[in-house]
Amino acid sequence: MAQQNVYDRLKELGIELPSVSAPAAAYVMSAQTGNTIYLSGHIAKKDGTVWVGKLGATLTTEEGRVAAHSIAIDLLATLHAHVGDLNRVTRIVKVMSLVNSTPDFIEQHLVTNGASQLLADVFGERGKHARSAFGVAQIPLGACVEIEMNVEVDG
Template sequence: MSLPSQRLAELGVALPPVASPVGSYVPAIRRGDTVQTSGQIPFTADGLITGLVGSQVDVGAAQGAARVSALNALAAAADAAGGIDAVKGIVKVTVFVASAPGFTEQAAVANGASDVLAEIFGAEGRHIRSAVGVAVLPGNASVEVELVARL
């Protein structure tokens, strides 16, 4: 398997800048051989992806938002680790989905995050995961992703 930086280049994916915290926390913290991130929402160059999934946002768009959020979380993890190539794999991912009443496809939305991590890390990107439906997220974000990475 190639280095994460090489896989990102092959995929044509650039990690975004690490988002500045909007509260009393840090984006990621390194402890021993792991880095754990704070929840990262889907900020893009065009702004924040917002709305309730299942009413205002369809599953496909929400998967894209989960992908963006995962890349934002990976950027935070890489920053705390001293660079993306220090990240050897992904241990756990939690995906929070702002869900319309009755929406039950949180796991399908979470695949947007899981799939991009597998694209980057191959077998080392396979991880345990929770997909959680919530009523609302900060800024009306459609999804939020946090992860634990292995160094």
Template sequence: MSIEARLAELGIELPKAAAPVAAYVPVVVANGLAHVSGQLPFVDGQLVTGRLGEDVSLEDGQAAARACGLMILSQLQEAGIALDRVERVVKLGAFVNSTADFTDQPKVANGASELMFEIFGDKGRHARAAVGVPALPLGAAVEVDAVIAIAD
């Protein structure tokens, strides 16, 4: 089954790829690896902002991380990389805007991780970092970047 068919089966529609907010490119491919810049969470066209442990719930944080995962896939497509060419999701890095006493960053990051498993199956299993930070660009609640192996 193609990834497009899998997305349709899951009822997932990818968002429009967001333009960079600073001096970088969204995707760089080198040596068979697509390095996807950190993506922010947009839900229904609106940026999810706030801080976990303060004004964003764990569930909303997980949904924000999932939205970042969807944006990663959109950026691949925008770069001209068909999702059927994904050989493996190698690594995700999740940055969670959180209070000093919030320690569930890994649970927040599961929103993006579980999405990759859901779409790509075993090829979606990856290494990961989940880090708490005091602030993110534009006040975003979560940011996720990725390294993805791409077939020729």
């Protein structure tokens, strides 16, 4: 069975890739070695600014899931800028999510599902990945969620 064109799938989902953000410090947004691309952590944004908040205090699990979903879109924009064609993706290998949360918040995995589900929706089997989701005391600029991703592309 032929794989669906990623850009057709994004259009079906009503997703338009945004402009890629510049790094906020001394790093690059993506780096590649061999067929593996490492995407730097992307923080949640809402209405073009940092989405500040702490899960379990000022934000709900559902708001965190929406934030993670929006980060996945930003990650795809960075990946597109790096490879030029998202159809070259052979596998989303690993997603790591940091959730700015209170010590008693235990739904980091549900927050991260916002990104994981989008990747599966866009790439199908190629989008199913290994994953880690951590609760942390703080994220740069007070962002509620930060996600990084490792991707394999064809040669």
